[in-house]
Amino acid sequence: MAEQSKEERLQSYVRFIAESEDLPAFGQDIYELMTTVADENAPLQRLTNIILKNISLTTRLVRTVNSVYFNRTGRSILSVSQAVTMLGWDAIRDLASSLIIFEKFDKKSPGVKELMLLSLLTASNARQISLRAGYPRGEEAYLCGMFSGLGELLVACYLPKEYTSILEAMKRNNWDERQACRHVLQFSYEEIGKAIIRHWKLPEKVSGGMEPVEQFSDKVESDEQMLSLMASFSRALSTAVYRLDPREGHERVKALIKKFGSALSVKEDNIEEILKQSVDETRQSFSAAHVPLDNLRLVRHIENALSASREQAAGEIKQEEAKVEAAAPGEESTLARLTKEVESVLESGEEFDLNDIILMILEAVYRGGNFDRALFCLVDLDRSQVQARTGLGADAEALVSKFRFPLSLLSGPVGPALLKKQDVFVDNVGDSRYSKSNFIAVVGACSFGMLPVIVGSEAIGCFYFDRLSAELALDDQQKYLLRTLRDYLGEEIARRRRIA
Template sequence: MPTPTTAHPPVRRLGRYELRQLLGQGGQSAVWKAFDPRLDREVALKLHRAQASDGQTLTQWLHEARAVARLTHPHIVPLFEADVHDRHPYLVFELVEGPTLSQRLREHGAMPAAEAVRLMLGVLEGLEHAHRAGVIHRDLKPSNILVDRDGRARVMDFGIAVNQGQGTVQDALVGTPGYMAPELAQGLPATVQTDVFAAGLVFYEMLVGVPAVRESDPYRALHRLTHEDVALPAQLPHPVDDALRAIVHRATARETSVRYASAGELAAALQAWLTPKDTGGQVAGHATLEFLMRRMRHKSDFPALTDAVARIQRLAASEHESLHGLSNEILKDVALTNKLLRLVNSAHYRSAGGGSISTVTRAVALVGFAGIRNLALSLVMLEHMQDKAHAASLKEEYLRSLMAGNVARELALSGREAEEAFIAAMFHNLGRTLVQFYFPEEVEQIHRLMHAGRGSGLDESAAAVQVLGLSFEELGLGVARHWGLPQALQASMRKLAADAPVKKPSVPTERLRLLACAANELADAVLYLERAHHVEALKAVAARYGAALELAERDVLEAVQRSRERMAEMVPALDIQVAAGSRSQRLLDTRGPAQGLQRSDGLGEHDLDTVVQTQAGELQDVAEPAHDLAAQGLAAGIQDVSNALVENCKLNEVLHMILETMYRSLGFGHVLLCLRDARSGMMIGRYGLGRDAEQLAARFRIDLSPTATDLFALVCKKGVDTLISDARVPNLAERLPEWYRRQVDAPTFLLLPLMLRQAPLGLIYADKARSGSISIDERELSLLRTLRNQAVMAFKQVAH
C-alpha cells in the first residue's frame, strides 16, 4: 500500500508575498506577517479591504505612499513597497517585533511619567522628521505606534498622510475621531499642529491608561474634542506633577494659538522636564521649582486652582472665544459667580451699567470681556486660597494685591492698558502669595531671617532663597509658566532692583512691568507703614517712577486715593471681613493720605471698619423661602433683559441672559435653547448652560412636520407651556421621541415654546436630575413666561 501523505493547506499569496500569519485587523484593513521570497525576509503587509473606486484615487494613494517611502528615521517604520492587487491597495513595511502601544497599555496599564516621556520623545522625533519632509501623519494613535524589543517607539501607518508640498484630497474627513484635532472637524486643512494634538492625546493615554475620549459614536467623539478641553484627572495611577500636566494641556489645547507650534517644540518641553538644565547662576533651579510645585499640589487644591486659571486664560488667549464662552466658564463655579455679581454691583461698576446687574452675561457685556476676565482671575485666587489657620495673613496678602491692581489701573493711560495693568499688578507678587498659602511655616522662617537683628537681617529675596531654595519671584514665574500666562504678564512679574535707575520704557511690555512694580510699591507703602508715613513714602515712589511713566506726583497720590475708595466698595461686596485696627484697614481708609480729612459722616479710622463689616453682613444671604428667592432672581433677570433690549444689545447676549436667569434662579441641571432651522424645518438645539450643555444641545432635533405627533413636536406646534414631573411614567414615556429617550432621558423637564405669528420659532428646555424636583408656583410661572416673551421680543427687534 502506498504511504499516506499529510495534506498541507495551500499557501495564501498576494503577488509574490506569502501571507503567513494575521497580525491584526480593523474595519478598513488587515495586517499580515508575510514572507518576501525575492529578498528572503519577513515583512508586515497591510491590505486594504475596500477596492479603489477609480484610477485617480489609486494615483493619489500611490503618490502619498511614495512620499512616505522617502522617510528614513530610527523612529519610523520604513515602507518598502506600495502596490495594488486586484484593485486592493496594499503596503509592505519592515516587520517590527513587538507590541503596539495600544496592546502594551491594555496589558500593563498606565506608564510612569518618565517612561512615558522617553517613549513619546521617540514618537515626536519621528513626526518632526516627517514634517520636515512635508508629510503629516493625520492618524496618529497608540495602535499606529510599535514598541520594538529595545523599547524604542516606531511610528507606522502613514498610509493616509498628506504631502504638504503637493496637497491632497481634502473632501473627506480622514483619521480616527477620538484623536482628531478640532480644526479638522471644522473643515480646516491638516497641519503639523494636527499631529501635535494627536500626540498630546496619545501621551494622555500613556499617563492615564485609557483614552481621553471613549465614545463609540464618532460624531460624539468629534463633538467632545471640538467643544471640551482635555484635562488630566486629579488622581492618576502614577504621580504626574503640574509641570507635566501643563505640557499635556498645552499639547491638547483646542486653540492652535495656544497649542505647541510643532512636534519639535513639544519634544523640547518634554526633554526640559525630563532632564532639567542648570540655570547658570540663577537661584531658581528647575528641580527646586518642581519640588515646591509637587508640595503645593499635594498640600491643597493647587490642581483645581491651576485648572481654573488655565481655563479662563485659554478663553482670553483665543481669538474665537466669545462672551458666551466666558460667562459659561464663570457660571460653572457658583461661589465665583455670586462674588463676581456682588462685585459688579458695587457703586463703581453699577454706575457704568446703569442699574443692578443680575447675570454674568450682562456683566460681561457692560464691564467688558477683559474686565470680567481679570476680575474672575483675581476672584479665583481668593476662592481657592482659603485656610482658616492662616486666614488673616492670606486675607492681607490678597487685599494688598487687589490694592496694587487698582492702583495700576488708575495709573494707566487707556482703558485697554488699564485692564492689562490691573492683572499684571495683581499677579506681580504671585510667588509671595503662593508661599503665604502653601508654606506658612517657611514664611515664618523667612520673616525671622528678615528681622534677625537690628541691621543684620536679610532682604526678602535672600531670605526666601535660604529657606525655599529660590526667591518668591522665581517661584511665581515658574507657576505662571505652568499656567500658560502670557509672556507680557510673566515679564511684568520681574521686580526692579532697589537701586536700579528707572528708564522710560521703549516697548509696551516694559511699561506694563513698570506700572506693576510702581503699583505694588505703592500698595506696600500703604499696607506696611503707619499712616503718618504714607505721604512721604508715596512721594518717594512717585519720584522714582514719575518721569519714566510720565506721571506727576499729584497723579500718583490721587491714583492711590481713588484706589482706596474703590477698595472700600469692593471689600464688602466680596464678603471679606477686615478686623478693626488691622493693617489691612489702611487699604480702605478713604480720608486721604496727606490731609487726614475727616469723613463727611464724622467717622474716624477705626469706625470705618465697623461700617465695612456691617455692609458685608447686609450682603450675606438671608434665609428666605426658596420660592421667594427664585422669584427675586427671575425678576432681577427680567430687569437685566429689559435694559439690554432698550440698549439694542446683540440677540445672542439677550438670549443668553434669559437662559442664565432661569438656570441660576431655579437651579436647573440644564437650560437649552432650540431654534427652528429654516432649511430643514426642524427645531434644533443651539446652546445652553449646565454640565456638557453643548453636547446635550446637539442631540435636540425636533421634527415639526405635519405627521410628527411626539410630545416635543406637539408642544412646539401648539405653543403649550409644559411641565413633565416624571418622564418615566409608561404612558408618557411612549409619547417622547426616540432621540430623547436614548440620548437625553431626563426624568423631569420644562418646555417653554417660542411662537412668532402663531408659528413655532424656538423652544426653551430646562431639566433636573430627580423626578418631581421641578416645583414652580404661579408667580414663578408668570415670570418665566415674561422671560420667554422677552426672547420673542428680541427676535422681533432684530427682524425690524
C-alpha cells in the same frame, strides 16, 4: 539620600502647592475671566457662564450688585446677566476677579488676607498707571499686577512654617526678601510664582511683573517690557506705601519715580491720585468679601487715602448687605424671585436688547431650576431644523455646538414638542422611550425638559434644560414658573414684532 538640587526642590514645592484643593481652578478662573472681558467679540453669555460656574461667586456678586453703592434703582437684581448689563463688563471683571481671590484665600490667616488685598491694590495701581503710560490693554496690566505677588501669597498660604522662617530671617539678619527667601527655600518668590504660572499653562507674560523692579531698565523698547515694568513698579509702589515704615516708604517712592517716572509717565504728584483711585476701586471688593478693614494692617495706610464721603459709602454697602443677609431664606424660591425680576424688567418700560432678555430668562431657568445645563434654541428660517443658540452650565458651549435636530415628528422629542407645541418633562431617561435615541446620545442627560416658545401660532424655538445624574423632580409650582418664563419671551417677541 543625595541632597535635592535647587530645581528639584522648587519642583517638589510646586507639586505640593498645585495639588492643594482647587488651586488650579482658581488660576484658570481668573485667567478665563480676564481674557473673556478683553475679547471685544465675546458674548454676554460666555461671561455670565464663567460667573455662574462658581456658586459662591454668583451669590456674592448678586449680593454686592444689590448694595446701595451699586444699585441706585432700588429694584432687586438677582440675575447675573442683568448685573453685567447694568454695571458694565469692566466693573464686573474687577469685582468678580477680586471675589475669586477672596473665595480662595478668605479662610486663611490675617497675614494671607493682607497679601491678598495687596494683590488687588497692586492690580488697580497697574491699571491706573497703564492709563497714564498710554498702554492700550489695561486689563492686561491689571492681571499682571494681580499676579505679580503670587509667589509670596502661595508660600504664605501653603507653606506657613517656611513663610514664618523667611520673615524671621529678614528681621533677625536685616536681609531683604530675596535673601531670606533663598536662605529658607533655596529659591525666590518670583521663581515659585513663575513655576506655578507655567504649571497652569498660562501665557508667560502673566508672570512678567514678578521680577524685582530693580532688574528693569528705565528704557522701554516693547509693549511686553512695558507691561512687565508697570506690574513690577505697581507691586514695588504697593510695598512702599502699605508695608514699609512711612519715612522709608516715602523715600522708596521717590526713588521709584526718579528712575521709572519718565518711562511710565508718572510724576510724584500723581501718586496720591493713583493710590486713592486704586483704594476706591478695591474698597468695593473688601465689603463684597465681608473682610473687615479694621482687622488688617493695611487700614492704617488706606484710611489716609479715603475721604469721609467714601467711608460713608462703604458704610452704606455694609448696611445694605446686612439687610440682604438677614432676609428669610425660605420665604420665596430662587426661581420665583428670578421670575419676578424678569417680569419687573419687562414691565419697566426700558428697551433692552432682545438677546439680553433671552439670556436673562435663560439664567432664570438655569439657576431657578438648579439644572446642570440650560439652552435657548431657535427654529431656522426654512423651519427644517432646531438649533441651540446659547447656553449656560457645565460644558454648555460644547452642547450648543451639537444641539441640532430636524423639525420632524420622527425626531423625538425635539421635533414633536415644537410641532405639537407641547411641553416635555422627562424625569428619568432610562424609563422613557428616548433612552436609546440619537437625542440622548447627543445630550447625555439623565433627565430633561423642553418648553416650546410660541409666537402667534408657531413655535419659534424652545428652552431646553437637564440634569446629568439626577431626576428632574419638578413640582407643579416649579413647572408653572418655568412656563411663565417661557411665556414672557414669547410675549416680548410678539410685542416687538407688532411695533416693528
